[in-house]
Structure formats: structure tokens, C-alpha cells
Amino acid sequence: xxxxxxxxxxxxxxxxxxxxxxxxxxxxxxxxxxxxxxxxxxxxxxxxxxxxxxxxxxxxxxxxxxxxxxxxxxxxxxxxxxxxxxxxxxxxxxxxxxxxxxxxxxxxxxxxxxxxxxxxxxxxxxxxxxxxxxxxxxxxxxxxxxxxxxxxxxxxxxxxxxxxxxxxxxxxxxxxxxxxxxxxxxxxxxxxxxxxxxxxxxxxxxxxxxxxxxxxxxxxxxxxxxxxxxxxxxxxxxxxxxxxxxxxxxxxxxxxxxxxxxxxxxxxxxxxxxxxxxxxxxxxxxxxxxxxxxxxxxxxxxxxxxxxxxxxxxxxxxxxxxxxxxxxxxxxxxxxxxxxxxxxxxxxxxxxxxxxxxxxxxxxxxxxxxxxxxxxxxxxxxxxxxxxxxxxxxxxxxxxxxxxxxxxxxxxxxxxxxxxxxxxxxxxxxxxxxxxxxxxxxxxxxxxxxxxxxxxxxxx
Ligand code: PEP
Ligand code: CO
Numbered sequence: 001x002x003x004x005x006x007x008x009x010x011x012x013x014x015x016x017x018x019x020x021x022x023x024x025x026x027x028x029x030x031x032x033x034x035x036x037x038x039x040x041x042x043x044x045x046x047x048x049x050x051x052x053x054x055x056x057x058x059x060x061x062x063x064x065x066x067x068x069x070x071x072x073x074x075x076x077x078x079x080x081x082x083x084x085x086x087x088x089x090x091x092x093x094x095x096x097x098x099x100x101x102x103x104x105x106x107x108x109x110x111x112x113x114x115x116x117x118x119x120x121x122x123x124x125x126x127x128x129x130x131x132x133x134x135x136x137x138x139x140x141x142x143x144x145x146x147x148x149x150x151x152x153x154x155x156x157x158x159x160x161x162x163x164x165x166x167x168x169x170x171x172x173x174x175x176x177x178x179x180x181x182x183x184x185x186x187x188x189x190x191x192x193x194x195x196x197x198x199x200x201x202x203x204x205x206x207x208x209x210x211x212x213x214x215x216x217x218x219x220x221x222x223x224x225x226x227x228x229x230x231x232x233x234x235x236x237x238x239x240x241x242x243x244x245x246x247x248x249x250x251x252x253x254x255x256x257x258x259x260x261x262x263x264x265x266x267x268x269x270x271x272x273x274x275x276x277x278x279x280x281x282x283x284x285x286x287x288x289x290x291x292x293x294x295x296x297x298x299x300x301x302x303x304x305x306x307x308x309x310x311x312x313x314x315x316x317x318x319x320x321x322x323x324x325x326x327x328x329x330x331x332x333x334x335x336x337x338x339x340x341x342x343x344x345x346x347x348x349x350x351x352x353x354x355x356x357x358x359x360x361x362x363x364x365x366x367x368x369x370x371x372x373x374x375x376x377x378x379x380x381x382x383x384x385x386x387x388x389x390x391x392x393x394x395x396x397x398x399x400x401x402x403x404x405x406x407x408x409x410x411x412x413x414x415x416x417x418x419x420x421x422x423x424x425x426x427x428x429x430x431x432x433x434x435x436x437x438x439x440x441x442x443x444x445x446x447x448x449x450x451x452x453x454x455x456x457x458x459x460x
Contacts, residue, residue, distance in 0.1 A: 014286070014289060015290070016251045016263060016287075017251055018290070019283040019284070019286040019287035020283070021286070022283040022285075022286045024282065024283035024284070025125075025276060025277045025279065025284070026125040026142075026276060026277055027247065027248070027283075028158035028246075029158065030160055035160045035161070036160040039163045040163070040251075040252045042164055043163060043164065043167055043249065043253065044252040048253060048266030048267070049119065049120070049167070049170055049266060049267055050174070050240065050266055050268060050269050051257075051266070052257045052264045052266070054239070055266075055294070056260075056292075057237070058113070058270060059294040059322045060322060061113050061237075061322070062294050062321075062322035062323075062325065062354055063320075063321035063322030064111075065322070065398040066352050066354050068110075068396050068398075069110060069111075070110050070111050070113055071105075071110045071112045071399055072115065072325070072354065072356055072398055073104060073112050073114055073399060073400060074115040074117065074270075074399060074400070075096075075097055075100070075116065075117060075401065075402040075404045076116045076403070077117060077118075077403065077405060078430060078431075078433035078434075079121060079122070079431055080122055080173075082165060082166075082169050085172055085173055089406075090118075090177065091185075091406075092405070094116070094180060094181075094238065094406075096404060096406040096438055096441055096442070097114050098236070099208075099442060099445075100441060101114050102212065102215060103208065103442070103446055103449045104445055104448065104449050104452070106214070106449055106453070107448065107450060107451070107452040109453075109456060114239065115238075115239045115240070115269070116238065116239070116240055117242060118177070118240055118242075119173040119174040119177070119240040120166070120170045120241075121242040122143045122146075122166040122242070123142065123143040123166075123245040123246040124146075124245070125142075125243070125277060126141075126142055127276075128140055131151075133151055138153060138156045139157075141431065142158070144162060145165075145166035145246060146158050146159075146162060163248070163249055163252075167253075174240060186236040186238070202416055202417065202442075203416050204442065204443055207446060239269040240269050241269060241272060241296070242268050242271060243271070243273070243274050244265065244268075244272065244273060244284070244288065244295075245274060245277060245284075249267065250265050253265060253267035254266070254267075254291060260292075263291055265291045269293065269294075270293060270294055270295070271288070271291075271296070272295060272297060272298060272325075273288055273296070274298050275298040275299070275300035275361070278297050278298065278311065280307070280311070285315070289314055289317075294322055294323055294325065295315060295325070296326075296327045296356070297311055297315065297325075298327050298329055298361070299327065299328040299342065300329055300330070300361070300362070301330050301331060301338055303342065305341050305345035305346075309351065311326075312324060312346070312353060316351070319350070319351060319352050321352040322354070323352070324352070324353055324354070325354040325356050325398070326342075326346075326354070326356065327357075327401050328342070328356070328357055328358065329357075329358040329360065329362045330362050331363055331378075331382065332359070332378040332381040333362075335389070336389070339386060339390070340389050340392070343355070343390055346395070347393060347394055347395055354398040354399065355390055355397055355398050356398055356401050357386040357387075357400050357401065358400075359381075359382035359386070359400070359402075360379060360401070360402060360403045361433070362382065363375065363379055363382060364433060364434070367421050367424065371425075371428065373411065373412060373413050373434050374411075374433075375413050376419075376440055376444070379412070379436070380444065380447060383400065383451075387452075402441065403433050403436065404436040404437075405435045405436075405437060405438070405441075406438050407438060409427045410423045410424050410437065411424065411428055411429070411430050411435050412434050412435065412436050412437070412440055415444075416443050419437075
């Protein structure tokens with residue numbers, strides 16, 4: 001729909017279910033409506049997963065990102081799975097983000113906000129309604145919150161009970177993360193706790209070790225000077241995010257809180273709208289415009305500068321810094337052409353936007369054997385080009401958004417460890433999009449950190 005038509009549509013009063021008056025893309029149809037209402041009723045009574053204080057804190061930190069004072073690191077699975085809700089996997093995801101953030105702090109010389117795609121990333125948009133195997137077509141798998149990945153008719157029926165399972169798994173995950181963070185797991189005095197054995201044979205291992213030592217050294221130096229222990233670094237902030245796709249689920253966790261105006265989506269700190277559900281006239285925009293959380297919106301190659309401005313008008317009418325992040329995912333092949341007009345239009349309009357590059361979703365390809373993968377070099381290229389274009393346009397790269405895992409899977413090709421197309425078969429585990437493995441993710445962070453350090457030297 002043309003932007004003008006969309007903006008003429010009257011915006012009536014918002015309430016947590018006003019989205020139901022708009023077309024909702026990608027929402028499952030539940031054959032058992034009574035069971036859906038029952039599950040939603042439960043969800044609406046259960047305690048929230050996050051608090052409004054945490055949400056407001058993150059929004060303030062994102063406002064600092066928009067002023068160039070902080071950097072955002074967002075990452076995790078394409079799609080979480082219920083089976084992966086176990087201590088080793090959760091700790092691994094936390095560790096990789098902590099380690100990457102340490103590396104980015106060194107390069108950017110800025111504090112880093114860590115946001116996991118975690119504790120709720122259970123609903124997925126799909127390009128095709130059905131999946132066909134050996135001549136049999138069934139409804140597509142849409143994430144563990146909606147249906148099951150197994151290939152049978154029964155498993156693919158949307159099941160409302162899974163909404164409660166997703167809430168519970170999210171609660172278990174966030175509980176464990178909070179305990180780890182509070183308990184000193186993320187203490188900067190002991191970055192060696194975070195060590196996952198950044199593989200000794202990696203060409204970047206020595207650089208990482210040097211960074212860790214230099215941080216511990218600087219901390220000791222500061223504490224000697226000040227004569228006290230830097231308490232703030234005993235623990236770090238860690239926030240959660242997921243695609244706010246399943247509006248029934250989001251609505252059920254959307255609440256008012258004492259002494260604060262407005263409505264908070266308390267299922268996560270930082271929900272985002274996917275590239276397939278960002279229609280200006282759709283249900284997702286309607287829901288997101290009314291919540292107090294900082295929100296993201298994925299910006300794919302089809303977004304025009306006019307549309308980008310209309311998204312900002314709709315989602316951030318007060319032009320509040322930190323409220324809106326554009327997570328651009330244009331692809332290495334088109335970022336050069338498409339990013340500058342968007343950034344220019346935003347700059348001229350004076351709108352406050354955090355620019356966060358997702359170099360994963362525009363760079364997905366399928367090998368000749370039909371395996372979905374991404375190339376390390378394309379991912380890196382989109383990041384580097386984005387970094388430069390944003391700077392040339394008088395803006396700055398505020399953050400990065402990766403699909404990654406703390407494990408040594410073989411889903412993306414390339415990187416120093418040299419994962420080849422043939423290697424993909426060795427340890428390919430993702431249900432949906434291919435993720436950077438531990439080594440690839442660390443290498444990406446090191447290369448980005450180097451780029452930021454170099455630019456600081458040039459500018460400085
Ligand atoms: C995702 O982040 O997994 C996703 C589906 O992204 P996008 O909406 O950008 O395609
Ligand atoms: Co994905």
C-alpha cells in the first residue's frame with residue numbers, strides 16, 4: 001500500500017487488543033478456539049517475565065547508543081527450541097555474548113549493551129505456508145511456541161498448550177541467566193570464567209587473550225588508584241529480545257504497572273517486528289505503537305525511504321531517543337545501494353533512530369545440495385559497508401544483530417577455521433536459519449572491533 005494511503009488511515013485509540021482490527025500476517029489459525037482462549041487466560045494471569053524498570057533502563061541505554069555513547073550487541077538463535085532449554089546451552093549463549101562484548105568494548109571504547117535473542121524467540125514467520133517432502137505437503141513448522149517440527153499432520157497443527165510451554169521455558173531461561181549474572185559469572189574481574197576455550201589453534205586466540213589480560217590489568221590499575229573495588233563491574237546488564245510475532249502471546253503479557261503511565265509488554269525487554277510483518281496498516285504495527293518498550297523493526301531491501309520515515313512516525317511519534325531501532329538486513333549485494341538513501345532521509349527528518357546491522361538475513365543462500373547457509377565473508381562485508389556508509393552519511397553504526405550459538409556447529413561457511421560447503425553436513429543443527437558458530441562469532445567480533453579501533457585512530 002502506498003505510504004500516503006496508510007498515513008491517511010485514522011489511528012484510533014490504542015488498547016492491547018486494538019491490533020485485532022487490522023490484518024495480522026503470519027499468525028497461526030488455531031482449530032480449537034476454546035483451547036486458545038483458555039491458554040491466553042492463563043498467560044494473562046501468570047507473572048511477567050521482565051519488569052518495567054528493566055525495560056526503562058534498556059531504553060535509556062539505547063538513547064545513549066543513539067548519541068554514540070554505547071554500542072548494542074544483539075544475538076542468539078534464529079529460533080530457540082524447547083529441547084535446548086538446558087544449563088550448558090544457556091550458559092554457552094550467555095558466555096559467547098559476554099566474550100564478544102568484551103572484544104567490542106576494546107575496539108569501540110564504549111560500553112556495550114548485551115541483548116540475547118533468548119527467552120522467548122519461539123515463533124517464526126515463514127515464507128511458505130506449507131512444506132513438501134517426498135510429495136507430501138504439510139503446514140510449515142512455525143516455531144516451538146506454535147507447532148512441532150516433526151513431519152506429521154498432527155505435529156504441525158497449531159497447539160495453544162505450546163504458548164504456555166514457551167512462557168515456562170522463557171521463565172526458566174531468564175531465571176538461570178539472572179542467577180548467573182547476579183552470582184558473579186559475568187564479573188569483569190574474572191573474564192577467565194567466560195572462557196569457552198577460544199580454540200588455541202584459532203589465529204585470533206592470542207589477540208583475544210591479550211584483550212582479556214589488558215582489561216583485567218586496567219581494572220586492577222583503576223582500583224589501585226581509587227583504593228576500592230569497582231562494584232559496578234561485578235555484574236553486567238543482560239537483556240532479552242525476541243520477534244514480537246505472536247500477538248496473542250504478546251498481548252497476554254502486556255500490562256499496566258503501578259506509578260508508571262502506559263502499557264508494558266512484559267514478555268521481553270526488547271521486542272522487534274520482523275521484515276514480513278512490518279506493514280504500515282497491519283496488526284503488528286498497531287500493537288507495537290502502543291507499548292512502552294524500546295522496539296526494533298527489521299528493515300529489508302524493499303523498504304523505501306518514505307516507508308522508513310512512516311514507520312518512525314508510527315512507532316515513535318514523540319521522537320524519543322532509544323525508543324526505535326532499525327535493524328537493517330539489506331544483504332551484502334545491495335547494502336551499498338540501499339542503505340545511504342534510508343540513512344539520508346532519516347538524518348534530514350531529524351528522527352532519532354538507532355541503526356543496528358543484521359548482516360545475517362540478507363545473506364542466506366542455498367547450496368547445490370539444498371542446504372541453507374551463509375558465508376562469513378558476505379556477513380563481514382555487509383557489516384563493514386554499513387559501518388562506512390553510516391559514518392559517511394553523518395550517522396553511526398549503533399549496534400549489530402547476529403544469529404549465533406556458543407557451540408561448534410557447522411552451519412555457516414568460512415571464517416579462519418575454514419568451514420567449507422562439505423563440512424556443513426558434519427554438525428548442522430539449526431531448525432531454521434544457519435548460525436555463526438563459536439569461533440566464527442568470536443572472529444566476527446574481533447574483526448569488527450579492529451575496524452572500530454582503526455576508525456577511532458583515523459578520526460582521532
Ligand atoms: C529473524 O530475525 O529470524 C527473521 C526472520 O528476520 P527477518 O524478519 O529480518 O527476515
Ligand atoms: Co533467522
